Amino acid sequence: MRAILVLVACLLLGGVQAEEFSFDASAFEKKPFEFGGYLELKAERADLNRDGSLYKLNGLDRDTLNRNTATAKLNAKFTQGIASLNLKYSASVQRDELASLHDNHFDEAYLSLKPDPGFTLDTGKIAMKWGKGYAWNPVGFIERPKDPNDVELTREGYTMVAADFIRNFDGDLKTVAFTPVLLPVSNHYNNDFGAPDHTNVAAKLYLLYKDTDIDFVWFNGGSRTTRFGIDFSKNLTSNFEIHGEWARIRDFEQRRIDAAGNVKSVTRDVTSALIGLRYLTQNDTTWIAELYRNGTGYTEPQLADFLQLAESGNPLLVNKAKQISPAYARPNAGRDYLYLKVSQKEPFDIVYFTPSLTWMVNLADKSWSLTPELLYTGITNLDLRLRATWLHGKSYSEFGEKQNRRKLELMARFYF
């Protein structure tokens, strides 16, 4: 009996012990070399849109397309005194029934010097991201375009020299930060940015004024035309944020194709703008809404002209449409968009589970894409995401003529 009592006591004590939490802080001492990253596996199944102009333009002859993608992102950082070397490497293999592609490159590779907390000098390949928009960034003058369907996707940077000066103050104006950038373009550096043999200059002036983030941005150089803009972000209440961007692009050259297949270039000053909000309800539902005016985009008739040519069946016209398709078939090539994302944090008391629904509408032709998503991050260092997309629209509308009608995607991302 005594032995049983001792055993029970030990078990109970063990239970208490199991409830104890411990933390060995020495295991987290700073190391000069840090390494990490993730491995991502993605399986996609697309139901193709046989009636779609882009389906015909791409010369497809099938109902579905299954694609598997494996991506490795490796991050390394070596720190010595005021200097640090930052490397972000990306390697991916993509296979579907039509092709097999592989790619590897550095997203970022730069040397950073920080002689003072208020000053930093970075040299190398840097992914500079400007703007406050969630789905689009009209003031992102020196970055590769964001994919509104996957806003957190890592993007490759450009080779540049960038400095950062920060000063803090007391009063309404709390922070001023100035970020000048030199971005050279040649046949060896940044050759996809614009016209070669130019050293472009860009700058961002950030202010935290009366609890509002404000950025003034500017770009000038021979590789792209002069552009400038402003953005802002402010919390109106503890659960309600508003943000906006405005950009003016001087002498923007737009190549257009008409219904007869004639291509012409139109040069004019254009304005892009965005206004958005993020609202958190008492039930932990987050609403993100954005209205986007794409000054560099095409009007509904201009898009329709291209889409009609693409499926005209006339080899000459189809070939012309193919040549100009990078401009027309890029994501969100239209003028006016609405973006709405609703996500619910941890419904039914399932922690780390976030279902969401994203709706993107081309306001001119009323075509849209709808993306429900289930995200689970409850297993340490593993993200699981299931996502479906439906595209809908009338004839010769942006989303109605896409290559896909529906898509289902399963993604697993393992961090190490």
Added chain:
Amino acid sequence: MMKKLLAALFFLCASSAYALDGQEILKQVDRNLEPESSESLRKLINVEPDGRKKEFVLYSVRKGRDQVVGLFLAPESDKGRATLRQGDNMWLYIPEVGKPMRITSMQSVTGGVFNNADILRIDYTAEYNVEALAEDGDRHLLTLKAKTGEVAYDKLKMWVDKKALLPVAIECYAASGMLIKTLHFKDIKEFGAGLKRPATIETDSPLYKGYKSVMIYGQIKKREFPDEVFTLNYLPRVGELRK
């Protein structure tokens, strides 16, 4: 009439004296929990009803009454994420996104019962006024009222150990009067330089039945920081502060 006026005056004076005492106690609580300028290393543990745990390690620095920066060191999926709080303003920097986004105090960067206001806590005196002070055995009972609508909790009930002037438990209430969560302060430890405070904070919530979140302090050190550290542009480089 005169008697009534004098009585009213007496009560007003008494209550303001209480408030002043309470405010003084709250100031002491703030300083006994953390020096004005310091760095710390914490582990946050979310415990699910079935006993499963998810752990986060957070390095944070603070300056003054209302400036805090945090950097996640673990798990790998969150490593490099950094948060900044300047008073009512909060931002989150995710390396993949590459730029800071504004967040709110009621959201949670870690999930679980702790929200951003708990994780990036600033001085209680920066956010709350003492509404009432009462005695509860060997503890003070402070009733705190949020100064603005921006604060995560409208009201707090804080039990403070009279000798140590450290919190023992805090109940957090919404404006509707609903209890959102209770924080339990445990395991008083010496952190060096005369700082002695609870190393463990456990929280439970009627909104998360069966769930529990725990915060364990491994290190708290006095350290001075320049103001520039508490800015958006510095967020991607918070790791450089670690020695």
